Amino acid sequence: MRRKPSAKVGSEGLTHTRLAIEDELGWLFRDQPTEDYGIDAHAEIVEGEDVRGRLLALQIKGGKSWFSEPGPEGWWFRPDAAHVRYWTNHSLPVVVVLYHPETKQCHWQLVNRETLVETSTGGWKLLVPAAHLLDETAQTPLKDAAEGDPYVLRIRELQLARPWMEMLAGGTRLLVDMEEWINKSSGRGSISIGIDHEDGHDPEELVTWQFFVGPTSYADAVAKLFAWADLDVHEETYDDAEYDQYEAECSIWDEADQFFTESFDDWRRERIANGIRPYKNAEGEVDCFRLELTLNDLGKAFLVVDKFATEGDRQLTGDQ
CATH class of the missing domain: 3.40.1350.10 (Trna Endonuclease; Chain: A, domain 1)
Known part of the structure; x- marks a missing residue:
């Protein structure tokens, strides 16, 4: 064609x-x-x-x-x-x-x-x-x-994010993929939102854009970007990636037998304490993150207010 x-x-x-x-x-x-x-x-x-x-x-x-x-x-x-x-x-x-x-x-x-x-x-x-x-x-x-007034700008951002909030409220799993160029002082990278169909494949990409945070860490910046959601690492991705790292760092082979210098849980405990973290680094240049969004109280409240503002009955006032 x-x-x-x-x-x-x-x-x-x-x-x-x-x-x-x-x-x-x-x-x-x-x-x-x-x-x-x-x-x-x-x-x-x-x-x-x-x-x-x-x-x-x-x-x-x-x-x-x-x-x-x-x-x-x-x-x-x-x-x-x-x-x-x-x-x-x-x-x-x-x-x-x-x-x-x-x-x-x-x-x-x-x-x-x-x-x-x-x-x-x-x-x-x-x-x-x-x-x-x-x-x-x-x-x-x-x-x-x-x-615009900061209040207006914040409301605009919530309105633009409404489709994603509605997807989360409806049970769709949304993931955020980020790539941070760690050797660049500009803080530039890319970010995308996708659907986790829970089929073992990469997320279905919905939208991608360039990200610019300056000296701010990506972990701090992404929390502000998605103020209407809680973020945590995507368990399936991090379980697999971090076990591979653990095996590479802590396993010892004695002929056909494999031994570990510490348990996976002990090795991973410090990483979990760090919260949002990359699951891999590409060639010493790019840190890769995959996070899952969960609608928080702000997101839930906004959907209620937005639904009322869009569809609700007119309120009685003193001059009616």
């Missing part, structure tokens, strides 16, 4: 947007699951070593067809009503990114009531300026758009 040209250009748009976010702006880029209607990725603002949960939601479109309707010093982008409704009610500021395959440039525009224009037929259009390149010139306006 041949790949459609439109699919190739769409993939290029995602790739070039990622490069612009990571290389031009120095921020973090997170792919989003396909279940997030109308949002392809998130960009997280980074200033030096400061990562405070300031996020933008990105809708990315690639191809010459998106540049077929010229507007005043740019191009008109025409979203459907369902997308407009979704974007204007989204918990994050939404940015439309158009990628041109010939110029290899990404152009952007914020989606809000000021930038959206209602047409005479009841539809909507959005002017994407040619001057809005996704490069260092976009840092200030996009950073300003992502700013």
Whole structure:
């Protein structure tokens, strides 16, 4: 089966947007699951070593067809009503990114009531300026758009994590895989969330993004990233990996007989006391972690409040 040209250009748009976010702006880029209607990725603002949960939601479109309707010093982008409704009610500021395959440039525009224009037929259009390149010139306006009161930023993060909370509440086992480049001072690495189907295979990956923690340890940083869940090492992974380490360090062979200098429980006791820890190291460069999420009191309470805010009956007030 041949790949459609439109699919190739769409993939290029995602790739070039990622490069612009990571290389031009120095921020973090997170792919989003396909279940997030109308949002392809998130960009997280980074200033030096400061990562405070300031996020933008990105809708990315690639191809010459998106540049077929010229507007005043740019191009008109025409979203459907369902997308407009979704974007204007989204918990994050939404940015439309158009990628041109010939110029290899990404152009952007914020989606809000000021930038959206209602047409005479009841539809909507959005002017994407040619001057809005996704490069260092976009840092200030996009950073300003992502700013917010710390309270609002925390609520946004909980809202974005709601699908994972709901999966945990429904009995799905979710695992967090992290890779930390231990010889890099930036604290950069990768993190992914996946489903443990308890079939002996690796988790089914749901989403992966780059992680940036600066001098903070990964064990401390991951607890803040998943404030709505308790984290512990994934028992099945660590049992197997640590027994292999134990055997390599503590076993002695006398011809065909194998002896151990101490019991596995004694050898492992100190490691367990350290809490979150890597289960292996790859070539002295990358520490690998696999943790399991368990919904905590904050996560459970948020689901109750969010359900009420979304579906609950209107409350009586004094003026009713």
